[in-house]
Each structure stands twice: as C-alpha cells, then as structure tokens.
Amino acid sequence: MARVVVDVMLKPEILDPQGKAVQGAFGRLGFEGVASVRQGKRFEIELDGEATPEAVAEIERAAATLLANPVIEDFTVHVEAGV
Amino acid sequence: MRIGVVTFPGSLDDRDAARAVRVAGGEAVSLWHGDADLHGVDAVVLPGGFSYGDYLRCGAIARFAPVMEPLVDAARGGLPVLGICNGFQVLCESHLLPGALIRNDHRKFVCRDQPLRVENTATAWTSGYAAGQQIVIPLKNGEGGYVADDRTLDELEAEGRVVVRYAGDNPNGSYRDIAGVTNARGNVVGLMPHPEHAVESLTGPTTDGLGFFTSVLEGLVRS
Numbered sequence: 001m002a003r004v005v006v007d008v009m010l011k012p013e014i015l016d017p018q019g020k021a022v023q024g025a026f027g028r029l030g031f032e033g034v035a036s037v038r039q040g041k042r043f044e045i046e047l048d049g050e051a052t053p054e055a056v057a058e059i060e061r062a063a064a065t066l067l068a069n070p071v072i073e074d075f076t077v078h079v080e081a082g083v
Numbered sequence: 084m085r086i087g088v089v090t091f092p093g094s095l096d097d098r099d100a101a102r103a104v105r106v107a108g109g110e111a112v113s114l115w116h117g118d119a120d121l122h123g124v125d126a127v128v129l130p131g132g133f134s135y136g137d138y139l140r141c142g143a144i145a146r147f148a149p150v151m152e153p154l155v156d157a158a159r160g161g162l163p164v165l166g167i168c169n170g171f172q173v174l175c176e177s178h179l180l181p182g183a184l185i186r187n188d189h190r191k192f193v194c195r196d197q198p199l200r201v202e203n204t205a206t207a208w209t210s211g212y213a214a215g216q217q218i219v220i221p222l223k224n225g226e227g228g229y230v231a232d233d234r235t236l237d238e239l240e241a242e243g244r245v246v247v248r249y250a251g252d253n254p255n256g257s258y259r260d261i262a263g264v265t266n267a268r269g270n271v272v273g274l275m276p277h278p279e280h281a282v283e284s285l286t287g288p289t290t291d292g293l294g295f296f297t298s299v300l301e302g303l304v305r306s
Contacts, residue, residue, distance in 0.1 A: 010185075013232070014185065014230055015185065015188060015228070015230070015256065017185070017186045017187065017188055017189075017190045017228075017256075018186060018190075020190075021190055066139070066143065066147070067139070069140055069143065069176060069183055071175070071178075071181075071182065071183045071231070072183040072185065072230060
C-alpha cells in the first residue's frame with residue numbers, strides 16, 4: 001500500500017473568493033500579520049500496490065483529467081512517505 | 084424538431100427547459116445521464132442545477148457521464164448544444180467552450196432579473212435576436228464568475244464569440260462582464276442566466292428567453 005497526494009490550487013491570476021473570506025475571518029478573530037490566504041484542495045489516494053513510476057503516472061493523468069481543471073488550476077503530485 | 088434535455092443527478096431546471104422547448108414549438112425529448120445515446124435528437128440542452136452536488140468543481144463529474152461521450156462528439160460535428168448555468172459549467176469542463184466558472188466574487192448567491200446585451204446573433208441559439216438587443220431574464224447562481232486567461236478573452240472578443248454580456252452591474256465578477264460564450268462554429272453556446280425561465284409572462288419577468296429556443300428551431304427547419 002502507498003499513498004499518493006494530489007494538491008490542487010487555483011492559478012495565481014484567478015481570483016479566490018473563498019480564500020478572501022478566510023482572510024477576512026482572520027482579521028476579525030485577531031490573527032495578525034496575514035497578507036493573503038488562498039484555499040486549495042488536497043486529495044489522498046491510497047493505491048492497491050506500491051507507488052511505482054507507472055502508478056504515479058496514472059495518478060498524474062487522473063489529476064490532469066478529473067481532480068484539477070487545468071484552465072484555472074495547477075496541481076502537484078507526490079508520494080507520501082512512511083504510510 | 085426534437086430537442087433533447089439531459090437530466091443529471093441534481094439537475095433542477097430540466098423540466099423548465101423541456102417546457103421552453105415545447106412553448107417554442109419543438110418536441111422535448113428527455114435524455115438520461117446514464118444512457119450513452121442521444122436518441123437521434125436535433126439539438127441538446129444541458130440544464131441548470133447542481134449536478135453531482137457540485138462536488139469537486141461545478142460540472143466536473145457530470146462531464147464524464149455516459150451521455151456526454153456521444154454529446155461531445157456530436158457537438159464537435161455541429162449539433163446545436165445549449166448549456167444553461169450548470170450546463171454552461173459542464174460545457175466548460177468538457178472543453179467544448181473555453182474558460183471556467185468560479186465562485187461569485189462577492190461570495191453570495193445571486194438571484195435576480197438580469198439585463199443582458201445580445202452581442203452575437205450568428206449562433207444557432209441567438210439568430211432570432213437583433214444585434215445589441217437588450218433582454219431581461221433570470222440569473223441565479225453561486226458560482227457564475229466567468230474566468231479565462233487574457234489571451235483567451237482577447238481571442239473571444241476578436242472573434243465575436245461573446246454571445247451575451249451583462250448590462251449594468253456585473254452580478255458575479257465575470258471577467259469583461261461576459262454572461263455567455265460560443266465555440267468557433269457557433270453551434271455550442273453556454274450562458275449563466277436562464278432563458279428557459281423567461282418564456283411565459285405568467286411565470287417569467289419577460290418572454291425574452293424564448294428566442295434561444297425559437298432560434299434553434301428555425302435554424303433546424305431551414306437546414
């Protein structure tokens with residue numbers, strides 16, 4: 001068993017209203033020194049077997065096809081160690 | 084003329100869309116998301132709603148429904164397809180239309196009668212309008228902000244592919260006030276506001292939306 005993690009973030013030029021809402025709440029709650037907040041998504045994917053290069057490439061394909069919309073989002077894929 | 088209306092799990096406006104087709108004089112054909120068959124319809128409407136609960140991204144899962152496979156092929160081949168609200172989101176996720184829809188910039192759901200300017204009257208769905216005509220139809224969305232990179236936006240403007248633009252206040256932060264766009268061929272149109280809710284004076288603010296449905300029917304008769 002291995003775990004592959006896909007992190008998806010809106011591209012920097014795309015407005016993130018959710019992040020802005022969180023940033024506003026920071027201010028109201030007195031958390032200081034925060035210049036900006038952007039919110040993304042994290043997918044934890046458990047593989048049946050080992051994280052072979054082929055298996056990770058398959059997840060990268062899934063990320064580009066389904067998990068992220070490349071028009072507005074960037075993603076990174078990494079294998080989580082020690083799972 | 085037979086116009087298919089797709090129902091996904093979570094579609095809301097499929098019945099209104101079918102009704103709009105009938106009011107315009109067409110035959111509405113119900114299409115099911117799980118059925119990879121368009122049943123020989125002459126055009127398709129992807130209705131509004133919250134397909135698959137808007138999980139992941141609006142339209143992201145509906146895009147892979149079995150019915151979408153023949154639909155994407157047929158749309159590339161010239162079949163008239165109209166995506167309204169969630170249907171627009173599905174068309175963008177399917178890459179049949181450029182850009183994407185994100186959460187409204189003011190973060191609130193908006194529901195109001197929305198003035199629009201019809202800018203492209205050469206599409207399959209807008210040929211019955213006059214260029215520059217102002218119409219008022221309902222708008223109701225939480226994630227209706229149209230976004231694309233500057234290059235795509237410039238291309239859309241240069242090719243006249245902005246079909247409808249918000250007139251007056253921009254209700255959701257859409258770049259360049261864009262309410263709806265078309266593909267290069269003009270057969271696929273997507274927009275956030277709801278023409279199908281403005282086809283009868285009893286229930287709509289106007290009957291301005293009817294033109295989308297009569298346009299496609301007239302085009303089909305001509306061809």
